Amino acid sequence: MNDRQRLLSERLEEYKEQTGSEICARFDRMLSECSSFHIGGPAECALYPSNAEQLRVALDAAQYAGMPVFVAGNASNVLFDDEGYRGAVIFTSAMHNTSADSESCTVTADAGAMLSGVAACAQRAGIAGLEYLHGIPGTLGGGIYMNCGAFGGQISENLVSCTYLDTESGAVVTETPDKLGFAYRSSIFMQGGRIILGAVLRGEAGERDSIKQQMEEHMAYRFGTQPLDFPSAGSVFKRYPGYYTSRLIEEAGLKGRAVGGAEVSLKHAGFIINRGGATAADVRELIDIIKDEIFRANGIHIECEIIFAPKA
Ligand SMILES: Cc1cc2nc3c(=O)[nH]c(=O)nc-3n(C[C@H](O)[C@H](O)[C@H](O)COP(=O)(O)OP(=O)(O)OC[C@H]3O[C@@H](n4cnc5c(N)ncnc54)[C@H](O)[C@@H]3O)c2cc1C
Incomplete structure (x- = not known):
């Protein structure tokens, strides 16, 4: 444990002694294990508060330890950095009433x-x-x-x-x-x-x-059209007014284009999949290639929908 982790742990211990309530904390948590992309290095600490009060305590403990904070839900729209996050990632997943x-x-x-x-x-x-x-x-x-x-x-x-x-x-x-x-x-x-x-x-x-039937139909449509058998963060790009971005990517011949372990899905061109061992750097490079090609072919700048988590 480094000094910041020790300080954070100290604060959480104090909270436990005072209230009998515990906040789940995982030090050096690999973010690749927590994100739908299966990408990301270690977070100094991952915290899992189970209610608003615990969230406040987690924020206070991180501040006391001098750690920056990144809040995540299920990390299904986030690209974590290969170096991970020097700070506390607070996951809200235990707050689910x-x-x-x-x-x-x-x-x-x-x-x-x-x-x-x-x-x-x-x-x-x-x-x-x-x-x-x-x-x-x-x-x-x-x-x-x-x-x-x-x-x-x-x-x-x-x-x-x-x-x-x-x-x-x-x-x-x-x-x-x-x-x-x-x-x-x-x-x-x-x-x-x-x-x-x-x-x-x-x-x-x-x-x-x-209602149930409608939900099942939506899910069936997803299974039929999206590469759900590979890690991804869903559609990487936002729609550009008047265009379907995935169609532009397909028309530019980019389906299947790969950098390292990151690949433009053959099933849905709007998705970048992690076909095994992809790094954040691979994904970023592939995104740059797609943006450049779309600009060359159509003269438009497409924007990312996914969130790039900072390193610290
Ligand atoms: C297979 C697949 C299919 C998808 N399909 C869709 C789709 O049909 N439509 C769609 O819109 N999206 C889709 N997505 C993307 C994603 O699931 C959504 O954007 C989802 O809403 C993100 O929720 P999350 O909890 O995973 O957020 P995260 O990825 O954890 O976070 C996203 C952003 O929200 C912030 N954040 C999270 N929780 C909080 C909080 N409590 N307070 C403040 N900030 C917070 C984070 O800091 C981050 O910047 C898909 C993703 C995948 C992998």
């Missing part, structure tokens, strides 16, 4: 609840309109940060309110979606300084069996 209210057609969930779990909870309560979240392999917090969407739905459109921690002031704030700067795959949370704690989503009254 989810409940539904059939009368108001709402689902209330913590930030770390998986989107598929949110959709399943809605289905059980007879709430339609959230089926599109089923199969997006991320958390509610990550989904709101990204303003994720699929099959014509977008999470901001179902959001009633979102509760977050303002890391500057320490205040817990609840806002309606009009205050959260949502646009296509974009939100105010990308400006930093806010950690999503939970949210309320609204659907509409529906019939359980048809």
